[in-house]
Amino acid sequence: MDSLLFLLPHLLNGLALGLLFALIALGFMLIIGVMEVINLAHGSLFALGAYAALALMTPDGGLPPAMVALFQALPLAWRYAAALVLAPLAVAIVGMGLELCLRRTYGRDPLYGLLLTFGAALVIEELIRLAWGPTERFIPMPQGITGGVMLGELIYSKYRMFAALFAIAMIALLWLFLERTPYGAIIKAGAHDSEMVGALGVNLPRLRLFVFGFGSLLAAIAGIVMVPIWGIRPHVGVDAVVPAFVIIVLGGVGSFWGAVIAGLLVGMVVGLTGAFATDWSLISMYMLLILVVTFRARGLLGKKSILEA
Amino acid sequence: MLIAFAVFGSLPFWITEIGLYHYLGVEILIWCIYELGFNLLLGYAGLPSFGHGAYFGIGAYAFGLTQFNLWPNLWVCLAAAILAATLFGAVVACFISHRRGIYFALMTIAFGQMFFFIASKWTSVTKGEDGLLNIARLPVELGFAAYPIQRNAAFYWFVFACFVVVAVLLWRIVNSPFGKVIQAIKQNELRMSFLGYRVELYKGAAFVLSCAFSGFAGALFAMAQGGAFVQVMNLQWSGVIVLMTLIGGGLVSFWGPVLGTILYFVARDLLGAYTATWLLWFGLMFMLVVMFKPEGLAGLWRDLRRRGATRTNAAKAGAQPSALLALLRAR
Numbered sequence: 001m002d003s004l005l006f007l008l009p010h011l012l013n014g015l016a017l018g019l020l021f022a023l024i025a026l027g028f029m030l031i032i033g034v035m036e037v038i039n040l041a042h043g044s045l046f047a048l049g050a051y052a053a054l055a056l057m058t059p060d061g062g063l064p065p066a067m068v069a070l071f072q073a074l075p076l077a078w079r080y081a082a083a084l085v086l087a088p089l090a091v092a093i094v095g096m097g098l099e100l101c102l103r104r105t106y107g108r109d110p111l112y113g114l115l116l117t118f119g120a121a122l123v124i125e126e127l128i129r130l131a132w133g134p135t136e137r138f139i140p141m142p143q144g145i146t147g148g149v150m151l152g153e154l155i156y157s158k159y160r161m162f163a164a165l166f167a168i169a170m171i172a173l174l175w176l177f178l179e180r181t182p183y184g185a186i187i188k189a190g191a192h193d194s195e196m197v198g199a200l201g202v203n204l205p206r207l208r209l210f211v212f213g214f215g216s217l218l219a220a221i222a223g224i225v226m227v228p229i230w231g232i233r234p235h236v237g238v239d240a241v242v243p244a245f246v247i248i249v250l251g252g253v254g255s256f257w258g259a260v261i262a263g264l265l266v267g268m269v270v271g272l273t274g275a276f277a278t279d280w281s282l283i284s285m286y287m288l289l290i291l292v293v294t295f296r297a298r299g300l301l302g303k304k305s306i307l308e309a
Numbered sequence: 310m311l312i313a314f315a316v317f318g319s320l321p322f323w324i325t326e327i328g329l330y331h332y333l334g335v336e337i338l339i340w341c342i343y344e345l346g347f348n349l350l351l352g353y354a355g356l357p358s359f360g361h362g363a364y365f366g367i368g369a370y371a372f373g374l375t376q377f378n379l380w381p382n383l384w385v386c387l388a389a390a391i392l393a394a395t396l397f398g399a400v401v402a403c404f405i406s407h408r409r410g411i412y413f414a415l416m417t418i419a420f421g422q423m424f425f426f427i428a429s430k431w432t433s434v435t436k437g438e439d440g441l442l443n444i445a446r447l448p449v450e451l452g453f454a455a456y457p458i459q460r461n462a463a464f465y466w467f468v469f470a471c472f473v474v475v476a477v478l479l480w481r482i483v484n485s486p487f488g489k490v491i492q493a494i495k496q497n498e499l500r501m502s503f504l505g506y507r508v509e510l511y512k513g514a515a516f517v518l519s520c521a522f523s524g525f526a527g528a529l530f531a532m533a534q535g536g537a538f539v540q541v542m543n544l545q546w547s548g549v550i551v552l553m554t555l556i557g558g559g560l561v562s563f564w565g566p567v568l569g570t571i572l573y574f575v576a577r578d579l580l581g582a583y584t585a586t587w588l589l590w591f592g593l594m595f596m597l598v599v600m601f602k603p604e605g606l607a608g609l610w611r612d613l614r615r616r617g618a619t620r621t622n623a624a625k626a627g628a629q630p631s632a633l634l635a636l637l638r639a640r
Contacts, residue, residue, distance in 0.1 A: 038411055038414075040548075101596065101600060104600045104601070105599065105600070105603075108603070110411060111357050111414075112599055112603050114357070114411075114414070115551065115552070115555060115595075115599050116596055116599040116600065118548050118551070118552065119552070119592045119593075119595040119596040119599060120592070120596060121592075122588055122589070122591070122592030122595070123589055123592040123593055123596065126586050126588050126589035126592065127589065129586070130586055130589070238544060238545070242418070242422065242544065245415055245418060246419065249412070249415050249419075280430070282426050283422075283423055283426045283427065283430075286419045286420070286422050286423040286426075287423065289419045290404060290416070290419055290420070290423075293412075293416065294404060
């Protein structure tokens with residue numbers, strides 16, 4: 001019983017982390033699906049989301065004074081809610097800009113898209129450093145979601161509970177959007193064969209612009225939620241994009257539930273190794289990946305996809 | 310090839326004149342060795358590796374550890390570095406040589422990150438974040454004489470000699486039957502396997518070879534810096550070498566990576582002198598290159614030459630055919 005009580009917080013941490021990872025990975029996967037591009041700038045968009053929220057929530061975040069005054073007048077909880085909506089939208093616009101740059105690489109070796117986004121990641125990271133400085137920053141959190149919560153005999157961080165529930169809600173919404181709306185049907189069809197979708201009369205350039213923006217939006221939301229857990233540094237993006245990679249490959253490219261399961265698995269493995277051997281907690285995820293992919297080339301639930309060409 | 314050797318061979322005589330320094334030349338040459346070896350994989354075999362920094366780092370650590378614990382002789386230590394990188398590369402190749410494209414890239418990232426974290430956490434061997442310090446530049450023993458290479462100018466000549474050897478070796482490799490096979494695999498892997506080639510063996514061999522060159526460059530870099538550090542193994546540095554190879558035009562030219570390396574280091578020094586955010590401008594430049602000229606500098610040069618050639622041909626052929634050509638082009 002004691003050992004279980006010792007493990008439980010780590011399991012819960014892993015769960016919360018895994019759900020957020022899954023959220024990052026799902027945005028990443030949408031972009032891979034429709035654009036056939038590995039978006040290495042995804043982590044930078046994640047970081048940009050966090051910094052955009054910082055700009056909205058703190059007085060020295062870099063917004064014009066009039067807007068700062070407007071925002072600072074609001075209570076903290078409202079400001080947080082506003083940041084959760086506005087910052088991702090801003091990042092979505094940046095993502096759309098990136099998609100416009102990417103257009104020249106469509107139909108060529110997928111390596112070019114990957115390299116272009118690598119360059120974009122460098123640029124975004126340097127811009128963040130220029131605008132907000134290289135030091136670690138924090139965002140003040142509303143009262144309602146800070147502090148601890150009692151789970152039986154266990155005290156658990158209320159914020160992590162909030163983050164996990166929020167991620168579950170976002171994943172559920174995303175699933176409903178993809179499975180129950182005509183837009184979702186178009187996106188899924190686009191991931192299957194985007195040229196055919198274009199031939200059927202869907203405005204393909206607009207679809208791609210929209211999906212890239214949407215993927216960036218998900219990254220930014222995850223970025224904002226992750227701030228109190230990881231803090232924000234300009235290079236935090238690398239810590240986010242690499243797990244997203246791992247999860248996509250692990251779960252299988254193009255599989256929604258594969259990504260969710262793999263996200264949870266990675267989160268758990270990182271959480272558990274964190275409990276027993278802290279030094280190994282970051283390596284464990286790669287070991288898991290190599291193990292799974294060696295035996296199941298397309299990941300847990302993967303189907304044959306365009307990325308194998 | 311002769312131009313490159315002439316430029317690098319005469320470099321010590323003019324580099325200080327234009328306000329740069331010998332150490333920059335050393336750095337450029339070492340990274341050229343690294344990039345040329347890397348381009349065997351990226352440009353010739355068409356396999357994008359995003360975790361190549363690992364083998365560079367392994368070479369550096371192996372060099373330092375052999376020097377401290379086994380036998381502080383230059384040739385032995387260099388051989389140990391190459392051997393270590395080759396061995397690790399061979400193990401990794403077993404896992405990844407049958408993969409293609411993006412999956413290959415992802416697996417190299419996974420292995421690269423794994424080696425990076427092991428190197429940064431295994432402090433009893435690698436000294437972790439501090440790096441393995443006090444690696445000496447061992448004297449070059451040629452049997453009849455030994456030359457000290459402590460000073461940068463002398464060290465430059467040693468690295469230059471290594472560069473010449475590596476460049477000639479790689480030139481021979483890419484123009485050998487083996488080189489032709491890996492280029493054909495890049496073009497069409499399936500067809501090559503139908504022709505009876507053991508595709509994954511060739512891909513694995515290309516990977517291991519390029520790891521060996523990376524290890525060699527890593528050992529030289531450990532000597533240059535006087536220590537082995539973990540930073541070169543991280544994802545960003547592994548990405549930067551892809552960037553250097555591409556911006557110079559590694560996909561279309563043997564010498565592309567050399568151009569890219571020179572551009573990168575000179576840009577770092579010159580732009581870095583004016584602004585702290587030089588990486589921002591370099592990143593923007595890189596994005597523009599990928600968008601508008603993905604074949605890089607060497608591709609630009611090739612196009613210019615080709616355009617010049619068509620123009621002279623057209624001039625030779627007289628007015629009427631050239632008008633026809635123009636008509637064709639307009640359509």
